[in-house]
Amino acid sequence: MKPIVTVREYARLTTDNVAVPTLDLAQVSVSAFDWLCRLSAFFSKAGAGLVQLENRCLLKLDNYVGVLETPCGTRLEILPKHFEREDCIKQSRALLRRMIQATLDLPTREVGAADLQSFDAPLSEWVMGRFLLALDHLINRGLRFDYQRVEEEQRFLRGQLDVVKQMRQPPGRQHHFQIRHDIYLPDRPENRLIKFALDQVCKTTKDAGNWRLAHELRTVLLEVPTSRNVHQDFKLWSNERLMAHYVPVKPWCELIINQQMPLAVAGDWHGMSLLFPMEKLFERYVAASLNRDLLHDARLLTQTRSEHLCKHRDENFFQLRPDLMIHHQQKIWVLDTKWKRLSSSGEDKNYGLKQSDFYQLFAYGHKYLAGDGELVLIYPKQATFDAPLQVFEFAPQLKLWVLPFDLEQGILMGGPEGLPLQSKWLQTASG
Structure with missing residues (x-):
């Protein structure tokens, strides 16, 4: 190995x-x-x-x-x-x-x-292990079956007789019956995708526990065919109430298959x-954490793209897309995330901040806040950057906060007063 x-x-x-x-x-x-x-x-x-x-x-x-x-x-x-x-x-x-x-x-x-x-375990084994645990839980709850219409020729009657086809039988085969009937099978798009993902895990995993559980579950799913059109089967994945117990396994299934x-x-x-x-992972992790701590009457938007830097011949030029925007009681905050190490120790007079990032936030402030409001730059918390920097002023009415984000706790440390987050760090800084 x-x-x-x-x-x-x-x-x-x-x-x-x-x-x-x-x-x-x-x-x-x-x-x-x-x-x-x-x-x-x-x-x-x-x-x-x-x-x-x-x-x-x-x-x-x-x-x-x-x-x-x-x-x-x-x-x-x-x-x-x-x-x-x-x-x-x-x-x-x-x-x-x-x-x-x-x-x-x-x-x-x-x-x-x-x-x-x-x-x-490495990330891949962890993903496969999570998929197997979710699938094991699903099987214990029970797979969903569906009735499927089968049209075939048999020597006995079952279900409905297809009269038209039967009348067209040649004289020597009139003792064979053309019938239609329904069979209760696990052949559903969801089950086919799960079987496809399980086959991938069986071939890929090198962890003994994952290998054993994968082959045990594969035995249970022997009657389920493998998906032949993954894209189409994902489109047909049902979200009805009776399929609620399939919800936990779907994202793991997508991750394994894709x-x-x-x-x-x-x-x-x-x-x-x-x-x-x-950079994107950090941005979305911050967004998910802030959305969790958001006050009930506040709203978090990601990748807003309603403003442009300028116009030329009546056409918008250079779209401005801040990572995050928070709306609360007629007030707006613009937030941007940067996956970079800062140092507030004073060794670097610029703390490791980039001038281009400040230009970017300056443009956000004028286009999204009309030059009056508060902007936030978010960096990961480090030993050298564990507290907010002193506020930067573009103008008396336009200020920029540079804040650390605690990856362990999943919370923003400090921030402007009024920012609608239920964070103990924020409350302490504001109070």
Whole structure:
């Protein structure tokens, strides 16, 4: 079995021998290295960056996290670059899973102490394990069956006789009956997709517990055919009341079947690959956390795109899309997220902030707030950035807050007065 190579964002991969592998430098096989180079070339043409080729034997990863499996079987696990310590693999995995679960709104079912044993598994095994637990719970509740109309020729009568076809029988076959009847079968779009996903897990998993449970469930689903048109079957997935117990398994099923979502991997290889752009993951994690803490009469909007930077010949130019906007009692706050480390220690007079980000927020303030209101820039909380910076003023009536977001607690630390969040940090800062 090929070893799992665990690194973090912006790590370097090499084919040379590495005496002491770290989260920032690791060795991979020549075949895995070459495949990553080809993959990088494809993404570069599409305008995305997955890895950077620094020289003929050194690759630098970009800011994607998750699991990538190469055709030679090498599994590359990429973790967020958030914790300072080198021995932070467990914490990084837990953080990544928590963010993915909140971002994709994936349901989870805790099963006690046994569930903790799979906590250290790589992301792909964790996803497959969650799918299997949800499927096991579904099967215990019972699969949904459907009646299907069957038209066939038999030597006995069953159901309805198809009189027209029977009258057309040749003289020597009049003792055969053309009949129509219904059979109660588990052949439904939902079950076909589940069987398809389960087959993928059986072929992919290397964890003994997942392998055993997957094959046990596969035996239960022997009568269920595998989906031949995944896209169409997902369209036919029913959301009726009697299918409520199928809801928890659907997102895991989608994740297993699509595998390369939300970043598609090109080529003929269909290994277990789950890659997430860290900036988008952080943005959506913040959005999910703020939405959870929002007051009941407040409203959170994501990726608003109603304003443009300017007009030219009566046409709008350069669309402005702030990450988040909060509406509450005739007041609006514009919020933007940045996955970057800041330092409030004073070593850098700019704290690591980028001037282009301030230009961006300045444009948001004038177009969405008419130059009067409060803007928020959100960065991940670090040891060097664990409290809000002093407020920046674009103008006396237009202010910018730079706030840390606690990834462990999932809360915004501080903020402008009146921001409609039920956060103990916010209340303390406002009070």
